[in-house]
Each structure stands twice: as structure tokens, then as C-alpha cells.
Amino acid sequence: MRDRKPVGNHSAVPRVLIIGAGIAGMQAALDIAEAGHEVLLVERMPSIGGRMAQLSETFPTLDCAQCILTPRTVEVGHHEQIQLITHAEIESIEGEVGDFRVRIRRRAAYVDWDLCTGCGLCQEKCPGRAPSDFERGTGERAAIYTLSPQAVPNKPIIDPEHCIHFLRDRCGACAKLCPVGAVDFEQQDTILEASCDAIILATGYDIYGLDQMPEYGGGKVPNVIDALAFERLLSSSGPTSGQVQRPSDGRVPDEVVFIQCAGSRDPQKHLSYCSKICCMVAAKQATLYRHRVHDGQAYIFYIDIRAAGKGYDEFTQRAMEDERVVYVRGKVSRLFRDRDRVVVMGADTLTNRQVQIAADLVVVAPALISHPESVRLAEMLNLPTDRHGWLLPLNENVHPVETSRPGVYLAGTGTGPMDIPETVAHASGAASQVLKLFAIGSR
Numbered sequence: 001m002r003d004r005k006p007v008g009n010h011s012a013v014p015r016v017l018i019i020g021a022g023i024a025g026m027q028a029a030l031d032i033a034e035a036g037h038e039v040l041l042v043e044r045m046p047s048i049g050g051r052m053a054q055l056s057e058t059f060p061t062l063d064c065a066q067c068i069l070t071p072r073t074v075e076v077g078h079h080e081q082i083q084l085i086t087h088a089e090i091e092s093i094e095g096e097v098g099d100f101r102v103r104i105r106r107r108a109a110y111v112d113w114d115l116c117t118g119c120g121l122c123q124e125k126c127p128g129r130a131p132s133d134f135e136r137g138t139g140e141r142a143a144i145y146t147l148s149p150q151a152v153p154n155k156p157i158i159d160p161e162h163c164i165h166f167l168r169d170r171c172g173a174c175a176k177l178c179p180v181g182a183v184d185f186e187q188q189d190t191i192l193e194a195s196c197d198a199i200i201l202a203t204g205y206d207i208y209g210l211d212q213m214p215e216y217g218g219g220k221v222p223n224v225i226d227a228l229a230f231e232r233l234l235s236s237s238g239p240t241s242g243q244v245q246r247p248s249d250g251r252v253p254d255e256v257v258f259i260q261c262a263g264s265r266d267p268q269k270h271l272s273y274c275s276k277i278c279c280m281v282a283a284k285q286a287t288l289y290r291h292r293v294h295d296g297q298a299y300i301f302y303i304d305i306r307a308a309g310k311g312y313d314e315f316t317q318r319a320m321e322d323e324r325v326v327y328v329r330g331k332v333s334r335l336f337r338d339r340d341r342v343v344v345m346g347a348d349t350l351t352n353r354q355v356q357i358a359a360d361l362v363v364v365a366p367a368l369i370s371h372p373e374s375v376r377l378a379e380m381l382n383l384p385t386d387r388h389g390w391l392l393p394l395n396e397n398v399h400p401v402e403t404s405r406p407g408v409y410l411a412g413t414g415t416g417p418m419d420i421p422e423t424v425a426h427a428s429g430a431a432s433q434v435l436k437l438f439a440i441g442s443r
């Protein structure tokens with residue numbers, strides 16, 4: 001942790017607590033810090049960036065996500081007015097607007113981040129191995145790790161469940177090799193107390209699990225992955241350096257099937273709402289697959305195409321016409337493994353015919369769901385959520401970032417599915433409400 005200011009001391013400059021450092025939390029933090037106010041930015045993961053850090057390229061411009069994100073993460077990490085606390089959880093919040101008191105549990109990293117220089121030697125030599133959550137199962141990581149090479153802060157944590165020192169009381173390679181003696185197996189969680197004038201919840205979204213969808217193999221059929229895992233296969237910083245390869249055998253897939261509305265728009269079996277971004281995600285991923293595998297064939301099963309956004313419909317048309325992506329209007333009824341392929345069965349509702357495709361790889365676009373932490377924090381702050389757990393603003397039409405509680409605001413996908421441009425605009429909206437509050441308070 002970069003301890004520039006004591007967390008507990010609340011200076012005369014108004015301070016906002018922002019919970020969640022995805023693109024929404026970072027945008028709000030930068031807007032408020034640039035206006036001269038103090039920001040306490042708390043992130044539960046070891047580094048900042050949220051889901052955007054896992055993306056390859058972004059629709060509709062196909063800009064490299066990391067190239068947009070990295071300057072921002074670096075700016076947040078270095079900003080004099082932003083105090084960043086990662087690998088941390090909110091334990092409690094009390095008080096009211098102008099005087100909130102918060103307890104934060106900073107989880108033990110087993111590495112003294114003040115000493116660590118981020119040289120990476122410990123990660124290179126660590127013999128412990130675990131599937132990487134960041135790579136969504138498409139790659140491995142060491143037991144001492146950072147989420148990505150571009151991590152901010154660029155400091156590792158030790159995962160005690162996979163560290164040989166914690167499991168068998170031997171090894172300690174990281175401690176022996178660390179040139180500055182930063183590894184500290186005895187490190188404990190620390191509790192920090194802070195006060196702040198306003199709070200922004202920017203807790204983001206989660207992904208509906210493949211294990212909840214037996215019709216798509218329930219996560220047990222090889223080479224059936226979710227769209228976020230496919231982002232990692234497309235990403236140049238991912239486990240395959242951006243080569244599209246099947247997780248089972250590393251083979252380049254000749255035929256890829258994308259399944260839309262997996263868990264979304266299905267009130268009988270799953271969730272009733274539309275996840276809003278998946279039509280564009282599938283068009284992007286099919287396009288990027290074709291850019292990497294020129295003679296590959298992509299199929300997209302869809303209910304209808306919802307590509308409302310500037311340049312979005314044109315992007316989808318280009319996927320169909322320039323990249324020859326075959327759109328099949330219909331739902332997939334089931335899929336199953338057939339030797340080393342996956343057979344996808346569905347109905348084409350335009351031709352009224354049954355369709356069966358033997359694919360090398362299947363990419364499921366699962367519903368975006370509310371982050372469990374949003375619900376926990378909503379209960380802590382006595383804020384309403386809708387029946388799916390999304391945070392509810394005061395009024396969806398005219399107060400989209402305010403809440404029923406004065407001084408508490410919402411930013412980004414904690415309120416429902418959004419793409420990045422909408423998330424950024426929403427977060428700037430939340431920041432403007434905090435700045436208004438601070439301006440009124442200083443009169």
C-alpha cells in the first residue's frame with residue numbers, strides 16, 4: 001500500500017470513498033481527484049482495472065483494451081490525491097453524509113509491498129501452480145503472483161492454498177530469492193479506519209456460471225468456454241499470446257460456434273433480462289477470430305440482434321458481410337461431446353429447420369449478473385436492489401447515479417449491464433454529483 005496519507009486522518013479537504021476500481025471506479029476517482037479532492041479507492045482484487053483488464057480489444061473500434069486502460073491505471077496509481085488500497089474489503093460503514101466512518105480489512109499479501117520492487121523474480125521461480133482466475137481457467141499462475149504483467153500496483157500476493165510453504169512447510173524459494181527480503185509468511189490482515197464525506201459504489205458485475213447451464217454442458221464438456229475466457233485467448237497478454245487455441249489440445253479451431261443469450265432472456269430456466277452487451281461481444285469475438293484464423297468459420301446463434309449504439313449496427317453488418325460470420329436465428333437446445341468435437345443442436349427459426357454443427361470450440365455468452373458484493377454493501381448501507389440484485393438508483397430516469405441515501409452514489413455496472421462508454425459516462429455522472437455535494441458543503 002502506498003501510505004502517503006494516514007487513512008484515519010480526515011483533512012479539511014473533502015474526501016470520497018470509492019468502492020471498486022474497475023473502469024467506473026477509476027473514472028470517478030480521476031474526475032474527483034483532478035478537481036482537487038481526496039479519494040480513497042478500495043479494491044478487493046490485488047490490482048485495479050476490473051473486468052476491462054481481461055478484455056482483448058473493444059467494440060466497435062477494435063482498440064486494444066489494455067492500451068486504453070494502462071494509462072489510466074498508472075495515473076490512478078500515481079495520483080497525489082488518490083489513496084489506493086487493494087486486496088481489501090469493506091468491513092463496516094457507519095455515519096452519514098459528511099461524516100461516514102469506514103473499517104477496511106486489508107488482506108495479508110504475505111509480501112511487504114513497501115519493500116517489494118516488483119522485479120518479478122519470485123513469480124518466475126515459484127514451483128507452486130494453480131489455475132488462474134484472471135485467465136478464466138485458460139492458463140496457470142504461480143502461487144505467488146500478480147494478476148497480469150501490467151498490474152497496478154505491480155506487487156505480488158501469495159495464495160496460501162497453493163503455496164508449498166503454507167501447505168507442506170517447505171520450499172520458501174520466493175523468500176530466498178527476493179533481493180529485498182519482502183516475503184513475509186507471518187503477515188496478518190490489517191484493519192484500517194477512515195472517515196469520508198461521500199461514497200461511490202462501483203462494484204461492477206459478475207458472470208453467470210457455465211455450471212448453472214446444463215443445456216450447454218454445465219462446464220463439463222471440453223472446449224465449451226465462456227466469452228470472458230475467449231477474451232483471454234484473444235488477448236496478446238493472455239496465455240496463448242493472442243493465438244486462438246482449443247483449451248483441450250492447443251489446436252487452432254476451424255469452426256467456432258458462439259451462443260447468445262446464455263442465461264439471459266430465459267425467465268423459465270434462468271434470468272429474464274437482456275444482458276445488453278452480448279450481441280456486440282459476439283460480433284467482436286467472431287470478427288477477431290476471423291482476423292486470427294483467416295479460413296476459420298464462425299457461427300452465431302441468436303434470438304434477435306440488439307446492436308443499439310453508435311456504429312454498433314454497422315459493426316455487426318461488417319461481421320456478416322466482410323468476415324462471413326453465419327448468423328443462425330434460433331436457440332441452441334443442447335450440445336454434447338462427440339470425440340474431439342462439440343455437436344451443437346438448435347433450430348433455425350427463419351428456415352424452420354433443425355441445425356446441427358460439429359464445432360471445434362463453443363463460446364457461450366453468459367448473462368451479466370450482479371456482483372455478490374453489491375448486495376452485501378447494499379444491505380450494509382440500507383440501500384435497495386432490484387430482484388436480481390442490481391443496485392437501484394433513486395430514479396432510473398432522472399437520478400440515475402443518486403441513491404435513497406444522501407451522500408451515497410452509484411457508478412457503472414453495479415446498477416445493471418453496460419458497455420464501457422456508458423460505464424464511463426455513468427461514473428463521470430456520479431463524480432459530478434459528489435463534486436456538487438462538496439461545492440455546496442464548502443459554501
Ligand SMILES: Cc1cc2nc3c(=O)[nH]c(=O)nc-3n(C[C@H](O)[C@H](O)[C@H](O)COP(=O)(O)OP(=O)(O)OC[C@H]3O[C@@H](n4cnc5c(N)ncnc54)[C@H](O)[C@@H]3O)c2cc1C
Pocket residue numbers: 019020021022023024025042043044045048049050051052055057058059060088089090202203204205206227228231277281284371373374377411412413414418419420421423
Ligand atoms: C466477455 C466480455 C467482453 C466485453 N467486451 C466489451 C467491449 O469490447 N467493449 C465494451 O464497451 N464493453 C465490453 N464489455 C463490458 C465491460 O467489461 C464493462 O462495461 C466494464 O468492465 C464495466 O466496468 P465496471 O467498472 O462497472 O465493473 P468491473 O469491471 O466489474 O469493476 C468492478 C470492480 O469492483 C471491484 N469490487 C467489487 N466489489 C468490491 C468490494 N466490496 N470492495 C472493493 N472492490 C470491489 C471488483 O473487484 C472490480 O475490480 C465486455 C464484457 C464481457 C463480459
